[in-house]
Amino acid sequence: MSQTHARRARRAGAAVLAAAALLLAGCSGGDGSGKPSGDSSKGGTQAGADAPPLQPLSERTPAALRPYYDQKLSWRSCGMEGFECATLRVPLDYGKPGKGPRDTAHNVKLALARTKPQAGQGRPEGGSLHVNPGGPGGSAIAYLQQQAALAYPPRVREHYSLVGMDPRGVGRSEPVECLGDRQMDAYTRVDQTPDDKKEAGALSAAYGRFAEGCRKRSGKLLGHVSTAEAARDMDVLRAALGDKKLNYVGASYGTYLGATYAGLFPHRSGRLVLDGAMDPSLDARRVNREQTAGFETAFKAFARDCVGQSDCPLGTGSVREAGRRLNAFFAKVDREPLKTDSSRTLTESLATTGVIRAMYDEGSWPALRQALAAGRKGDGTPLLELSDDYYERGPDGSYSNTMFANPAVNCLDAPPAFDDEAEAREAVPSFEKASPVFGRGFAWAALNCASWPVDPTGEPHRIAAKGADPILVVGTTRDPATPYRWAQGLAGQLSSGRLLTYKGDGHTAYLRGSDCVDRAVSGYLVQGKPPKDGTTCR
Template identity: 45%
Template sequence: MTKKLIIAVVVIWALVIAGGVGLGVVLLTRGDSGTDASPSDTAKQPTSPKGPDGRTLDDFYDQKLAWTKCGSDDCAKLEVPIDYQKPGEGSIELALERASATGKRIGSLVINPGGPGAPGTSTVRDANLYFGSELRAAYDIVGFDPRGTGHSAPVDCLSDSELDAYIAADPDPDTPQEVQESKDNSEEFWQGCKARSGTLGGHVSTVEAARDMDVLRAALGEKKLDYFGFSYGTRLGATYAELYPQNTGRLVLDGAVDPALSSRDGALSQAKGFETALRSYVGNCVSAGNCFLGSSVDAGVTTIKDLLEKIDQQPLATGDPEGRKLTVGLAFYGLIVPLYSKDNWPYLDDGLRKGLKGDGSTLLMLSDFYGSRENGTYTDNSLEAISVINCLDDPWSITADQVPSQYPDFEKASPTFGKVFAWGLTACNGDPFRSTDEPDLKIDGAGAAPIVVLGTTRDPATPYEEAVAMAKELESGVLVSRDGDGHTAYNKGNSCIDDAVNAYLIDGIVPKDGLRC
């Protein structure tokens, strides 16, 4: 299996487990491209005092990018302040990659694949898989590894062997020993983050990443930022629109998250989303006839739950050359990964069929894909960055002793996964970092150009209701809905969605609000 075969799952949003449209006729006028790309006077800029090195924020905005060839694309580095409140007191470099427009170029389209923690440069290398030919022809696709991720000063918390143990742990500890293991894992994780990441760990928030995007806009020579964000990338895009409404161009936010949700309510929403996706998957199996999971949806879901309980008691052999077995933690991730795209359901069929026969090899392979683990090592730091970024954005958490009181609400939302997501509420316990840049930012994007928000009705990771909410909360939000399974809507074979997105990004034609595809 390659990442290209199940590429949709890289846009995973905020899955943190403890321990382990008919087109409208509105036309937007594009400003002439030029080099006058300084910060907007009305943007919410931080103060810009000189630091010890004499630099101000303007110095970062004035930088020129030095693009060099990297394979078929171009690569560069963008320098940004570690702390925007103190721009002269240290900087980091962000990795950039650009796939040039294949036709008549109209500008740069900055993209983010989600996470938080997923590197955007790798998405550019797969631009032909993510973006339709019309967009590829019209735009330079520009990806960046957000601060703290990929090759952009990545945060670090655990060694590879420690990360193996972390993700393999039971995400729903149900014995005193497992509860203690969960507490120990969390303590080890955050102590490791502090020791290995230092000051940077407190400066990888979504607000700061959005500020980086405005510096990137200026360095690209664009007066307005045109942007396509998937999953968590929708939160990043909405944050940009809040901070820099006058610099906001054509934004498409696909697989939207509700930025107004609390951590707890967001976890409940996602738990419900994965339950819906699982039942849709089982329902598809049952409707095809002779379903190996059972004769009804309820029976099939019970079969899966029973399998997880058996794995919890006795991990499965996998044939892994390192001798790893499929623990219940690894089985959980292996189960949810294929739910991100209906095209990947055959992988889940294979994983469950083998699992029921005592073979955990396919589910282990899927879990490794989730964690970006290849050939015995981790190819990026997404498993670490997701927790650091999420907990900077919202450090709220509960203690292990408080988790059982959450069970009723979470099991109502998801009888299969509810307890796992309830334990996820402890994820920020012990976090030593706190955001110092707009930690309580409220998002409505007042003053921004129309923002197209895409939602899929049976999206597991960012449930449809969150897209509805985001579109309402954004003053210029325009909701476009896809009736279907899987995570995100664009380039999934729905021509109605693709036509609406292309018409907006390329021609400035705003979709009709409420368009259903």
């Protein structure tokens, strides 16, 4: 797997998600056993059954929005062979759209790219296929140029023009900003498993400084980066591209975005693939606790593999013993951070993030074994590299926008999991029950939206998308970030949902090594025929 795909994978999505570090908190894996929750059909879970339904928008485009829908895109060279780029303008506030694209005070400028048509060929038969790698905060343009356009099967690339648009607040689309690079370095080092009230207060203060930085640096945009608004932006783009329906592949959080689009515009939803699905009906606390169990499932899978090898740094005993050894290692690093080959030391929070980074992809397990072995010998360099990869920290010390956009979207999409330190502290035992290894850190990570300067505009909801074409939902049974039961939940809500199950490890399933999954997804995209509901691949 390429580094680009690994980055895409670890941006676990969710209405309040993310996982490893101070910034994120998110999706889970059922009871932590790795087994499917209930029936493998789309009706396998009733979680969030009381959540209100998402109501579709009118099929008729409001007159005030017509100038946006009627935009003509001006394509230009992207600086990369085989691609062309353009800019789309959308209302900052759909309730107050202003006078159209030329009214720059009331709109947002979105960046997009597409695969360039080959000379002498007209519009592809299938029109456009939109892609989104998740996050929230992942750049769709970067994913398109560095991964999708290369990894998607030829028959898919020939059938469609692949399109990536960075959502509002993300990447090249007026990105949300929060902290400078040195401030981010300090932020990622803050102890996220506080041992006493003083450390808990320091963590809360760090969240507060982060939130205040977002308010100061991002201004009014911070209140308008919700998933619902991003989904409406996609419909404006659909119209500007000349497509009657939206065809789409979304991974992780991208499934939440795609499902939201289907819920708002079921009559304009074409072939939608939602891979590594989120369940929009769950509240933030449940999302975080269930993702905690998901990472425990992933760790057990890693540990089973590790203890069977003679060089396992967590011993050659039981999986439970491996977990105890890892916790002991984290505790030691908490007391005395490890030296690295740079001026930075490896703290417990950075070490934990490095381990969680490797949980997203079983292909990273050998690197994690080596990193833990080095750490036990006093060298924190490999684990720091894994942590930096998770945070998208470059060799020059710069951070991408992903870690800013992620909480900006999550904290707007749903009420916070906890309102204060007391609530987080009280929830720690239930999180530790879900994961003896990661539970404490995940519980405190879920406090990150408590200090957010903008009130949430969304709430948990169910999505039926009545009238939409068949929607293919893909779930992996031992997915750490978007637990399998979430795919069951989403497929069960969607009136036309079809569940495709992959029995395996890692985050998401399409283009990750299963010929069965790849044939089913690609066949649906090209021929329009989804696999039978409940189909299982291994």
